Amino acid sequence: MTEKSTGKSEHQRVYWLRDAEQQFPSLDRNLTCDIIIIGGGITGTAAAYWMRQAGARVVVLEEELVASGASGRNGGFLLTGTVEHYARAVALIGREKTRRLFAFTVDNIRLMKDFIREHQVGCDLDETGSLHAAISTEEDAELKESVALMQADGFSVEYRNETEIADLTRSSLFKGGLFTPADAGVHPARLVSGMARAARDRDALIFENTPVTQIIHDDYDSVTVETPKGRVSGYLLLLGTNAYSQLMDDFFTDKILPVRGHAMVTSPIPQKLWEPVIYANFGYEYFRQLPDGRVLMGGMRESVPGGDAQHFNELPDERVTTKLSAYLKDNFSDLKKFTVDYEWxxxxxxxxxxxxxxxxxxxxxxxxxxxxxxGHGMGFGFSMGRLAAQVMLDGENTNMDLFSLRRLVK
Ligand SMILES: Cc1cc2nc3c(=O)[nH]c(=O)nc-3n(C[C@H](O)[C@H](O)[C@H](O)COP(=O)(O)OP(=O)(O)OC[C@H]3O[C@@H](n4cnc5c(N)ncnc54)[C@H](O)[C@@H]3O)c2cc1C
Known part of the structure; x- marks a missing residue:
C-alpha cells in the first residue's frame, strides 16, 4: 500500500478542528468482526452507525482522528443536489436520474436533521436554507430553468430575482438565485463525531490514530487488515477513504481523483450578514456566517494555476487563501475590515x-x-452510509443503478 505523501496541516489552523482531541483508543490487539470500515469521516462513521442498527459487529479504523479528513475541513453546507445545477444535470444524465439523485440528498438532509435531534448532537444546526447565487446572466438562466424543473418534479425551491438577491446577500454581485428552504449549515466535525459516538454507544469499536497499512484479501468471504499494533479480520470490508482510496487499491486511480479545496474563517463580524448559506458561481465560491459572527469563505481552487493540485498534501496554497479574503473585501461593503483567523x-x-x-x-x-x-459528501454521506449497510448486509439494490462503481470501469 502506498504511503500518504501527506503534509496534514496542523488541526489548530482548521476552525472546526481547533480543539480536536483523541476520543477513541488506538488499536493494540488482534480482533475479529463482521465488517471492517477504513476511514472515520462521514462515510465511515455513518456506515458504522447504520450497520450497528442492523446488528453487525463493526470495527472502524481511522488513521488520524475522527473527522480529521475532508469531513472536518469542509464548509458545513448540507445542500440538496450534486455538483451540477438541476437543469445541467438533466441535460447530462437525464431527468429521471437527476430527480432520483437530488431526492437522495433531500432524504439525506432530513435523516441527518432527525439524527441530530434524536441524539442531541451539539453541531450548531442552522436551518435557514441555502441560496445558489448566479454570477452571470447565463447562470441565472440555468437557475431559473432549474427552479421550474425542480418544482415540476416535486422539490421545494424558490427563485429569487436580482433585487431580492441583492437584499439577501448584501451585495450587487449576483443576478438571481435558487433558494432551498430545507438545506442547512452545521459544524461538520461535531456532527461526524456525534455519528461516531452514536455508533460507539451501540457497540461499534472505533479506533483513532490507527492507520491501515495493508489489506489482505483472503478469499470471497474473508479479509484481514494490518495496522501497526494489531490486525483485524472480518467477512466484509468498506473503504470509507474517499480521496485516499487510490492509496488503498489501484482500482481507484482513475475513478476517485484527489482534489484540494480551501476554506478560511474571519474574525467575528458584529452585524448579521446573511441568513442562508450561500453557494455562488456554480459552487466555485461559497460563504456563510457562523453562529459566533465569523464568516467562512471557501472555494476558488480554480483561481490560480494548480490551486486544486491533485495530490494528498493538506497544506493550503497561500495564493488561494489570499483570493478568498480578497473576494469578501471586494464584494461586500460590510466586510472591509477583518483578520483571517483560520485557513486550511x-x-x-x-x-x-x-x-x-x-x-x-x-x-x-x-x-x-x-x-x-x-465536493458534496455532507449532502450524500449519511444516506450513503445507510445504503452501504443495506447493500452489504442485505444485498439491497435500490438506487445501485445510480451509484454502481462498475459504471466507471472502461
Ligand atoms: C475545503 C472543503 C470544503 C467542502 N465543503 C463541503 C460542503 O460545504 N458541503 C459538502 O457536502 N461537502 C463539502 N466538501 C466535501 C466533503 O467534505 C467530503 O465530500 C466528505 O467529507 C467526504 O467524506 P468521507 O468520509 O468520504 O471522506 P473523508 O472525510 O476524507 O474521510 C476519509 C478518512 O479516511 C482516513 N484514511 C485514509 N487512509 C487511511 C488508512 N490507510 N487507514 C485508516 N484511515 C485512513 C482519513 O484520515 C480520513 O479521515 C468540502 C471539502 C473540502 C476539502
Missing part, C-alpha cells in the same frame, strides 16, 4: 462523472467502497 485545505474525492459511487471491487466481492462525492 482538505482533500476532496471527485468521481469522473461527478456522481458518487458505492459497490464492491471487481474480483474482490467482499471489499466495498463508498465515495467520489465531488
Amino acid at each position: 485545505a482538505g482533500i476532496m474525492g471527485f468521481s469522473r462523472d461527478g456522481i458518487p459511487m458505492l459497490g464492491s471491487l471487481p474480483g474482490k466481492s467482499n471489499i466495498f467502497a463508498a465515495g467520489g462525492y465531488t
Whole structure:
C-alpha cells in the first residue's frame, strides 16, 4: 500500500478542528468482526452507525482522528443536489436520474436533521436554507430553468430575482438565485463525531490514530487488515477513504481523483450578514456566517494555476487563501475590515462523472467502497452510509443503478 505523501496541516489552523482531541483508543490487539470500515469521516462513521442498527459487529479504523479528513475541513453546507445545477444535470444524465439523485440528498438532509435531534448532537444546526447565487446572466438562466424543473418534479425551491438577491446577500454581485428552504449549515466535525459516538454507544469499536497499512484479501468471504499494533479480520470490508482510496487499491486511480479545496474563517463580524448559506458561481465560491459572527469563505481552487493540485498534501496554497479574503473585501461593503483567523485545505474525492459511487471491487466481492462525492459528501454521506449497510448486509439494490462503481470501469 502506498504511503500518504501527506503534509496534514496542523488541526489548530482548521476552525472546526481547533480543539480536536483523541476520543477513541488506538488499536493494540488482534480482533475479529463482521465488517471492517477504513476511514472515520462521514462515510465511515455513518456506515458504522447504520450497520450497528442492523446488528453487525463493526470495527472502524481511522488513521488520524475522527473527522480529521475532508469531513472536518469542509464548509458545513448540507445542500440538496450534486455538483451540477438541476437543469445541467438533466441535460447530462437525464431527468429521471437527476430527480432520483437530488431526492437522495433531500432524504439525506432530513435523516441527518432527525439524527441530530434524536441524539442531541451539539453541531450548531442552522436551518435557514441555502441560496445558489448566479454570477452571470447565463447562470441565472440555468437557475431559473432549474427552479421550474425542480418544482415540476416535486422539490421545494424558490427563485429569487436580482433585487431580492441583492437584499439577501448584501451585495450587487449576483443576478438571481435558487433558494432551498430545507438545506442547512452545521459544524461538520461535531456532527461526524456525534455519528461516531452514536455508533460507539451501540457497540461499534472505533479506533483513532490507527492507520491501515495493508489489506489482505483472503478469499470471497474473508479479509484481514494490518495496522501497526494489531490486525483485524472480518467477512466484509468498506473503504470509507474517499480521496485516499487510490492509496488503498489501484482500482481507484482513475475513478476517485484527489482534489484540494480551501476554506478560511474571519474574525467575528458584529452585524448579521446573511441568513442562508450561500453557494455562488456554480459552487466555485461559497460563504456563510457562523453562529459566533465569523464568516467562512471557501472555494476558488480554480483561481490560480494548480490551486486544486491533485495530490494528498493538506497544506493550503497561500495564493488561494489570499483570493478568498480578497473576494469578501471586494464584494461586500460590510466586510472591509477583518483578520483571517483560520485557513486550511482538505482533500476532496471527485468521481469522473461527478456522481458518487458505492459497490464492491471487481474480483474482490467482499471489499466495498463508498465515495467520489465531488465536493458534496455532507449532502450524500449519511444516506450513503445507510445504503452501504443495506447493500452489504442485505444485498439491497435500490438506487445501485445510480451509484454502481462498475459504471466507471472502461
Ligand atoms: C475545503 C472543503 C470544503 C467542502 N465543503 C463541503 C460542503 O460545504 N458541503 C459538502 O457536502 N461537502 C463539502 N466538501 C466535501 C466533503 O467534505 C467530503 O465530500 C466528505 O467529507 C467526504 O467524506 P468521507 O468520509 O468520504 O471522506 P473523508 O472525510 O476524507 O474521510 C476519509 C478518512 O479516511 C482516513 N484514511 C485514509 N487512509 C487511511 C488508512 N490507510 N487507514 C485508516 N484511515 C485512513 C482519513 O484520515 C480520513 O479521515 C468540502 C471539502 C473540502 C476539502
